Amino acid sequence: MKANSEVLQTSKGNLLQSVTQKLGPFLGLLILVVFVSVMNPSFLEPLNILNLLRQVSINALIAFGMTFVILTGGIDLSVGAILALSSALTAGMIVSGFDPMLAILIGCLLGAIFGAVNGLLITKGKMAPFIATLATMTLFRGLTLVYTEGNPITGLGDNILFQLFGRGYFLGIPVPAVTMIVTFIVLYVLLHKTPFGRQTYAIGGNEKAALISGIKVPRVKVLIYSLSGFLAALSGAILTSRLNSAQPTAGASYELDAIAAVVLGGTSLSGGKGRIFGTMIGVLIIGVLNNGLNLLGVSSFYQQVVKGIVIIIAVLLDRKKSA
Amino acid sequence: MHITMQGIYKAFGTNQVLTGVDFELKEGEVHALMGENGAGKSTMMNVLTGLHSLDQGKIFVDGKEMYFKNPKEAEQAGITFIHQELNIWPEMSVLDNMFIGKEPKKAFGLVDSAKMKSLAQEQFARLDVSLPLDKEAGSCSVGEQQMIEIAKALLTKAKVIIMDEPTAALTEREIQKLFEVIASLKKEGVSIVYISHRMEEIFAICDRITVMRDGKTVDTKAIPETNFEEVVRKMVGRELTDRFPKRDSKPGETVFEVKNLTGKAFRDVSFSVRSGEIVGVSGLMGAGRTEIMRGIFGLDPIASGEVLLNGKKVTIKNANQAVHLGIGFITEDRKDEGLVLDFSIKDNIALPSLYSFAPKGLIQEKAEKDFVDMLIKRLTVKTESAETRVGDLSGGNQQKVVIAKWIGIGPKELILDEPTRGVDVGAKREIYQLMNELTNRGVAIIMVSSELPEVLGMSDRILVVHEGKIAGELPQETATQENIMTLATGGQ
Numbered sequence: 001m002k003a004n005s006e007v008l009q010t011s012k013g014n015l016l017q018s019v020t021q022k023l024g025p026f027l028g029l030l031i032l033v034v035f036v037s038v039m040n041p042s043f044l045e046p047l048n049i050l051n052l053l054r055q056v057s058i059n060a061l062i063a064f065g066m067t068f069v070i071l072t073g074g075i076d077l078s079v080g081a082i083l084a085l086s087s088a089l090t091a092g093m094i095v096s097g098f099d100p101m102l103a104i105l106i107g108c109l110l111g112a113i114f115g116a117v118n119g120l121l122i123t124k125g126k127m128a129p130f131i132a133t134l135a136t137m138t139l140f141r142g143l144t145l146v147y148t149e150g151n152p153i154t155g156l157g158d159n160i161l162f163q164l165f166g167r168g169y170f171l172g173i174p175v176p177a178v179t180m181i182v183t184f185i186v187l188y189v190l191l192h193k194t195p196f197g198r199q200t201y202a203i204g205g206n207e208k209a210a211l212i213s214g215i216k217v218p219r220v221k222v223l224i225y226s227l228s229g230f231l232a233a234l235s236g237a238i239l240t241s242r243l244n245s246a247q248p249t250a251g252a253s254y255e256l257d258a259i260a261a262v263v264l265g266g267t268s269l270s271g272g273k274g275r276i277f278g279t280m281i282g283v284l285i286i287g288v289l290n291n292g293l294n295l296l297g298v299s300s301f302y303q304q305v306v307k308g309i310v311i312i313i314a315v316l317l318d319r320k321k322s323a
Numbered sequence: 324m325h326i327t328m329q330g331i332y333k334a335f336g337t338n339q340v341l342t343g344v345d346f347e348l349k350e351g352e353v354h355a356l357m358g359e360n361g362a363g364k365s366t367m368m369n370v371l372t373g374l375h376s377l378d379q380g381k382i383f384v385d386g387k388e389m390y391f392k393n394p395k396e397a398e399q400a401g402i403t404f405i406h407q408e409l410n411i412w413p414e415m416s417v418l419d420n421m422f423i424g425k426e427p428k429k430a431f432g433l434v435d436s437a438k439m440k441s442l443a444q445e446q447f448a449r450l451d452v453s454l455p456l457d458k459e460a461g462s463c464s465v466g467e468q469q470m471i472e473i474a475k476a477l478l479t480k481a482k483v484i485i486m487d488e489p490t491a492a493l494t495e496r497e498i499q500k501l502f503e504v505i506a507s508l509k510k511e512g513v514s515i516v517y518i519s520h521r522m523e524e525i526f527a528i529c530d531r532i533t534v535m536r537d538g539k540t541v542d543t544k545a546i547p548e549t550n551f552e553e554v555v556r557k558m559v560g561r562e563l564t565d566r567f568p569k570r571d572s573k574p575g576e577t578v579f580e581v582k583n584l585t586g587k588a589f590r591d592v593s594f595s596v597r598s599g600e601i602v603g604v605s606g607l608m609g610a611g612r613t614e615i616m617r618g619i620f621g622l623d624p625i626a627s628g629e630v631l632l633n634g635k636k637v638t639i640k641n642a643n644q645a646v647h648l649g650i651g652f653i654t655e656d657r658k659d660e661g662l663v664l665d666f667s668i669k670d671n672i673a674l675p676s677l678y679s680f681a682p683k684g685l686i687q688e689k690a691e692k693d694f695v696d697m698l699i700k701r702l703t704v705k706t707e708s709a710e711t712r713v714g715d716l717s718g719g720n721q722q723k724v725v726i727a728k729w730i731g732i733g734p735k736e737l738i739l740d741e742p743t744r745g746v747d748v749g750a751k752r753e754i755y756q757l758m759n760e761l762t763n764r765g766v767a768i769i770m771v772s773s774e775l776p777e778v779l780g781m782s783d784r785i786l787v788v789h790e791g792k793i794a795g796e797l798p799q800e801t802a803t804q805e806n807i808m809t810l811a812t813g814g815q
Contacts, residue, residue: 193685195677202674205663212622212660213675213728214646272665 025266025281028314032285036292043295050174056287057176060280061235063258063265064187065115065228067279070262071191072224073204073271074129078118079232079258081140083251086111086233088144091153091246100162104237108230114140115229119222137255148248156244166241176238183231184280191276200224204271260307261286264314285310324385324401324482324514325350326371331380333370340366342538344380348483351512353505355525355546358535358558359747364518365407367535368485372397372404401482405489407518407745411468413461418443420460421475446474449507451500465492466608473501477508484508485516490524491744494608495808502528520747522551523776534558559749566748567780568756571763574600574783577634578767579650579736581619584628588614589791592628596736596767601758603782604771606811611791612771613655616738620645620652632735646675651729653722655741655771661725664714668706669695671713672728698727703753719750726757737761740771755781775804787811 037043062079069076090107094100114136121132156162168175191197199220202210211217232251240246265282267274289310293303326348333341341363348354356364369375371382373391382390384400391397394404412420422439429435443456452470460468469492476484490498505515505528517529525532526546533543534557541557555566574597584592589611596602606612617623619630621639629636632648639645645652654660662671672695673680680691695709702723706716713724722742729737739758743751758768758781772778778785785797787810794810 189685195681195686198670198674198677198686202663202666202670205665206659208660209663210674212620212642212652212654214643214732215674216641216643272663 024317025264025278025285025314028264028317029281029285029288032288032292036288036295040292040295043292048291048295050172050177052287052291053177053180054174055291056283057174057180058235058238059254059257059261059286060180060283061183061231061238062228062254063261063279063283064183064276065231066255066258066262067265067267067274067276068187068191068200068224069129069228070259070267070269071200071204071271071274072221073207074122074221074225075133075259075269076115076118076225076228077130077133077255078114078137078140079228080251080254081137081144082111082114082229082232083236083239083254084246084248085114085140085144085147087236087240087246087250088148088153088248090233090237091156091240092147094156094159094162095153100157100159101165104162104165107237108233111233111236112226112230115226115232116222118229119218119225122225123218123221144248148246150248152248153246154244156240162241163244164241166238166243176242179234179238183234184276188276196220196223201272204273206272257286260311264311285314324348325383326402326483326514327381327383328367328371329381329383331367331370331382332378333366333375334378340538341370341377344535344538344540346533346540347543348514348516349531350514351509352530353509353515353517353528355529355532356516356518356535357520357525357532357554359749362535362558363538364535365487368404368487368516368518372402372485374404398479398481401480402485403476403479403481403483404485405472405476405487407487407491409465409468409472411460411471413459415460416457417454417460417463417471418456420471421446421478425479442478443474446477449477450474450504464609466494466497469493470497470501473504477504481513483514483516485518487518488520488745489517490519490521492608498524520745521774522554526551536560555748558747566752566776568752568759570601570759570781570783572599572601572783574598575765578632579769580631580634582629582631584615584618584630585626586614586618586623587626589618589788592791592793594786594793594796596769598735598765598767599762600783601762601768601770601781603778603785604769604788605773605775605778605785605807606788606794608773610788610811612788613740614791615788616652616740616769616771620650620738646732649733649735651675651732651734651737653725653729653737653739653742655744657718657721657725662713662721664712666713667710668699668704668713668716668724669709671724672698672709672731675728676731694731695727698731702727702730702757717747717750719746719753722746722750722754723757726754730761734766736767736769738769738771741773742770743772743774743777775807778802778807779804789813 042048066076066079086107089110090103093103093106118133118136121127122129125132164175166176170178191200199210199215202215203217203220207217236251239250261282262279263269264285265274265278267278286307289307290303293306328344328346331341331344344363344367346367358364366375370377373393373396381388391400412423418439421443427435427438440456447454450470450473452474454463454467460471469489473489489501493501508515517525519525529546531543531545532549532554534541534554536558576598577595578598580595582593592615604612614623618625619639621641621644630639631637637648639648658664669692673691677686680686692709699706699709704720704723704727706720713721716724743754746754762768770781779802783799785799785802785807787794787797787807789811797806
């Protein structure tokens with residue numbers, strides 16, 4: 001009897017916890033949306049919503065990769081620098097006559113390779129993820145500056161597919177938003193329906209147990225950092241298309257927005273717990289804040305203050321919930 | 324100090340853990356507290372020391388009604404609790420660990436290191452511990468860490484010391500030393516509450532025993548007036564016919580063999596296991612038993628030697644290769660190495676066999692669930708659902724989940740390292756039965772164990788490891804505690 005009631009109680013507790021865990025960030029987003037639209041009804045106009053989706057797509061792609069990384073208990077500080085380096089290389093290829101879409105593909109694969117470098121430093125080199133990616137962040141940013149000599153790369157031609165990639169619409173939805181949604185679905189399935197996803201959680205939950213269970217921990221980690229690099233490069237391609245140029249300083253501090261989105265989405269920085277759906281919500285919270293505060297005419301200085309406070313409140317609420 | 328607890332009730336939420344506990348501790352006695360996991364032993368002691376508040380009931384200390392608000396208050400009054408999960412700050416030195424939060428001070432509030440050192444050395448001398456005081460505590464063995472905790476408790480000049488499974492990680496020599504210290508503390512009038520699953524120890528050193536079951540104290544008796552069988556019966560509330568189920572072994576062909584295996588902590592190890600056979604591996608803590616198993620399983624590098632499976636030479640460079648060859652490894656530390664505590668039972672059991680449920684890349688959830696449910700049933704894991712978080716299960720059930728996980732790969736060879744550590748008597752027997760079932764199906768089992776009765780009761784053959792080498796092999800018929808210990812301590 002006692003054992004039964006014990007089990008019952010914990011499963012009830014778990015249910016409540018998992019409901020709040022899943023809905024907590026969502027409720028936060030809802031409150032934010034209601035608040036902003038009451039203050040300024042034009043927020044809810046379709047044009048603004050589509051605009052918002054396009055705005056968040058770059059952070060979303062990076063944050064999706066970051067979710068996998070953080071779920072393993074790691075961190076990737078180099079995503080902004082990978083974005084810049086792969087963008088510069090992609091733009092360079094386009095300028096020297098490559099087919100732009102082929103250049104984007106190669107750029108994304110290069111991003112994956114840069115990510116793999118992180119993964120190898122962390123697994124083979126046994127470096128802490130923070131240190132390894134801090135170093136490669138500086139390294140990749142430096143390489144970008146060397147390659148571009150500090151100047152933007154322009155003159156990317158007028159290939160229509162390339163222009164659509166960052167600026168176009170598909171069935172009325174901005175192409176970057178479509179890319180984001182498709183990527184989300186693919187990654188959602190990868191994380192929640194495949195052995196790879198389960199192994200990602202297992203590594204973050206208990207790396208030793210994962211290893212002893214026969215999981216190729218180093219391989220999974222290298223693949224995850226490659227994924228993170230790939231997605232950073234993909235978002236870089238969107239940015240390059242939108243600006244019609246590659247900026248050597250592009251993506252600076254994007255890693256912080258991505259980490260903020262992951263944390264807002266309820267994923268634990270110590271790994272093993274979290275959901276990619278939460279990250280999507282986290283990305284939207286940051287997006288609505290940016291977009292809404294602009295609509296409300298809040299100065300960009302105060303916007304940062306508000307964003308910081310929102311992150312603190314979100315994490316504090318999360319603590320309280322799990323305590 | 325004399326303590327009486329009367330009619331103690333305590334619930335966590337709707338979960339009633341203590342339902343009318345009575346307990347009396349006399350001055351200068353060693354009082355054993357026994358019961359299956361979850362019977363409420365630790366909770367009762369936590370209520371006494373103020374970690375948990377009580378819902379109902381009375382506590383008297385030396386005849387005066389008294390309730391401690393927190394463990395610190397209890398400690399100041401002279402009651403110290405040495406928990407099973409050790410409170411060690413791994414990055415700090417042994418010395419700093421011993422005095423954390425109560426460092427002696429000199430002028431200007433500076434720490435008086437000289438005084439700390441002399442006080443610490445005094446206690447270490449008493450315990451016959453030769454640990455450098457400036458060693459990082461995290462680099463000490465678990466046994467050494469346990470001794471640090473005990474020394475720390477002695478420093479507080481406690482009048483009551485509660486020890487929760489103090490010998491779980493100690494070597495034979497350390498255990499003897501601890502018993503001597505307990506005897507001398509007793510002479511000084513210190514009372515000891517001794518929580519343990521080890522019957523032999525309890526009957527060797529305790530004066531009285533209280534048995535708990537389902538949140539109640541079942542009985543308290545003087546040790547000379549009771550016996551082993553009675554205690555077990557009271558603990559489980561039913562007759563236990565035998566501690567070890569009957570083994571009917573018919574070993575077949577040799578499945579697994581190692582030849583001249585040499586690694587960092589062992590050398591020239593050769594032995595073989597036949598299908599359906601249980602080979603027990605005995606030896607003192609630190610003799611290299613676990614290291615040999617880690618080497619075989621590809622977790623630690625092997626310098627030389629070979630491993631043969633079904634007569635064929637195999638290379639195992641990592642756990643993944645071992646698992647693919649059909650070798651399972653139930654490690655000695657299930658929380659740290661065996662389980663993902665935040666995972667559900669289902670996710671833990673499925674972990675090493677994930678790809679078999681995902682022939683086309685996606686996990687077939689129905690197949691996975693059926694498979695897991697079958698194993699949960701077969702191993703009688705007590706749970707409402709396969710989705711229960713493993714960290715919320717009792718020790719015995721957790722161990723069953725670890726075993727289920729390895730049965731799931733369809734193993735040819737299972738390595739069990741301390742398979743019943745921290746597991747209560749009832750679950751222990753179930754695990755033994757399971758081992759018998761597995762060997763009946765032809766699985767070859769290597770069982771590393773520090774419990775001699777277990778090695779003697781379950782093995783078909785016994786290997787004794789001494790200082791990284793196989794000191795000898797004993798057939799089940801002629802093995803005794805004495806000849807195992809002789810080999811384990813380097814005798815012939």
